[in-house]
Structure formats: C-alpha cells, structure tokens
Amino acid sequence: MTAELFCFGESGNAYKAALTLELSGYDWSPVFVDFFNGEARSPAFREINEMGEVPVFREDGLTLSQSAIIQLHVAKKTGKFLGRDRDEVMRWLLWDNHKMSGQAGTTRFLMNFIPPEKRPEQVIGFLQGRMKAAYKVLDARLSGRKWLADDVPTIADFACCGYLYYPEPFGFARADWPHIDAWLDRIAGLPGWKHPYDLMPGHPSDRAPKEDK
C-alpha cells in the first residue's frame, strides 16, 4: 500500500519527511492539508494528530507524527540515510527542531503569510537574531565536512535543510554562510532531490487570488 504523507508545500517540517521519503525511493503520496484555512487545527485533523501539526505519516494502520519520527521510520525501514552513529544523527535532529526549524518556520510565516500591517517587527527581529546564532553553529559544523552527522548524507541533513530552499525571505541569505551554501548544493545534487514546492501540493500563489479580491 502506498504510504500517505499529510503535508502542504509551505511546510518545511513536512518537507523534511517528504524529502526523506523521496530520496529513499519510498512508495508514497502526499495528502494536502489546507493549513491556511485552519485544517491542521480542526477537530477532524486532531483526531489524526492531537498536536495539530503536519507532517503525519500513515501506512498500513500505522500513524506517525513529528517529522523526525517519520524520518527515522523511513530510514530504518529502507536502511538508507540512517548513519552509523544514531546518537549523533538524533542530536542534530533535536537541535534542528529546537534551534533551526522552530525559529525559521515561525519567522518565515510572520514575514510572508500574514498581512504586512500585522507583522510583529520586534518578534521578527528577535527570531532572526536567534536564527543567526543557529546558522553560525551550522556553518561552523559544515566547515571542513560534507555532511552533518556522518561522512555520507543522513536524515539529519534532510532535517536541518528543511526551510533553507524556500524563496520567501525570512532572514537567511545563502551567500552569508558559505559552508551552508555548499552543503545545500550537495543535498540538491542527490539523485531524486526535489524542491519543496515540487514535492508537496500547495504554494503561496494558490492564495493570491483571494488577496486580490
């Protein structure tokens, strides 16, 4: 049975799981969640995931949430991208959840997906400061090594890059971080790699007509 991933294009957290599935050659298909109309926090969706978040993975009666759990499941099942040192891979998955994607996803949302007049500028500035500290850690880590948690790509790479391919501005410029920049090119060079908007349904332009009304 084809596995399902509940997701939407703008979600970097969902992208981590989708990219892992895709690069592993998994038999999967995306199920669109209409986040921008509140579907992820609806009672029906909370029946699937009480946390009210994407991604959610379903296969043969198994339901998993949290991108890292899905990534681990896929990596264990396929034997791909798991790395040799599980603790080291997990360490970067956790760091990403706490220090990278947690800040990047929120900042990108505030800067791009709410009306400009409602943007909380102090919050955006604060989060950008925290992200800068995270980019510094990531860039230093990637100095002199190709991949985050092993000498081959692992799911840790596919987690930490979750928000970094998106075109919408959120305070990240690849040119400022040469080691991150080169690493993003390496990930994008893996066979089967796809951009988040090519991998999952849903794109900011889908909502443009509403804004024009």
Added chain:
Amino acid sequence: MTAELFCFGESGNAYKAALTLELSGYDWSPVFVDFFNGEARSPAFREINEMGEVPVFREDGLTLSQSAIIQLHVAKKTGKFLGRDRDEVMRWLLWDNHKMSGQAGTTRFLMNFIPPEKRPEQVIGFLQGRMKAAYKVLDARLSGRKWLADDVPTIADFACCGYLYYPEPFGFARADWPHIDAWLDRIAGLPGWKHPYDLMPGHPSDRAPKEDK
C-alpha cells in the same frame, strides 16, 4: 566512574537530564556551567559542545549533548522510564523541544533574567501565545491519562515538565491547566524527585549581589 552533567540550576533543559539521572538512581554529579557569564558560548565550552548549550553528559570518554539524547542514553542503560513504544516517547520528546521548552525557556529568560527596561514585550506576548497553544495540547493529552507516553512514567514526562516547576513567572499558571497540574504532582511524587534548584547548582539569588552594586 561517576558520570558528569554540565548544567546550571536555571536551565530547564538541563533539568530534564538531571531529573532522569536522579530518578534512575544513576551515579552522577553536576558540573556547574556559568551560563550567565557566557561560559556556555565560550570557545572552551564549544570544544565540549559546538552547539554552545547545556546539558552535556560525560562518562568514560563518552560525551553526549541534547537533553533527549542524554535521557535516552540513561533510560536504555538503566532500563528505566523508557516506555514500551519508543516512537511515542520520542514523539513527545521532539514536541517538547519544538513547542514546549523552546518557547518556555526563552520566555522565562526574557521575563526574569535580563534588565526590566530591556524586556521585549511584543516578543514575550508572542511567545506566551505560542506556549498557550502548547499547554492546550499537553492538558488535553493528560485528560484521562496519568502519563504522557505510556501508563507508567517515561522520559517524555521528564522532558515536558522541564520548565514547569520553576517559580519565576513566564506565563504559566498551574491552576489554569488542571490536568497538567495533577500530572506535575504525580511526577513530584515519584521517589527521589527533586526541584531543579535542589538538583543542580546555580540559583537566581546567586546573582543578586551584582545587581545591588
């Protein structure tokens, strides 16, 4: 050899690891990190953990960082608090890192550990809104069940409670969340439980004289 945990009293992230060690009856001792004078971000500390964060665990040449990694290590080694469903335990550890402690630790810091005139009120309000959404998920989860990820306590409980025993205000009132309140009492009733300030060195009052100068 006694294991070492690099930590300080005010760190809820370090508390998760310290509490797991203590409740497991592990042979450990705390090593104070002078976070408030920048030690966690010093070059010397980054030699131990490039992420510039506590907690860090060291034992017999093994160095681990990220509280959840340390919790997992201790649980696997002692066979205690690991739960039966590893994915479910991990799911709550990840959720905590992303949605609970990530917000709570930052908000508590901004509200208590920087000069009042420098407090970014918009940021504090924003983070409190996000925390409220997290408390809602946690309280609903604990409605009708005693423990988060199993019918016995697991390291998931010791993660999600990380910041919730601290006396400093950060926008969490136990009385508002009856299921969380009862669960915190259950955790505090476990044999060997200790409050963060009794388990780790360092307390806000240690810095009071400086402020009085």
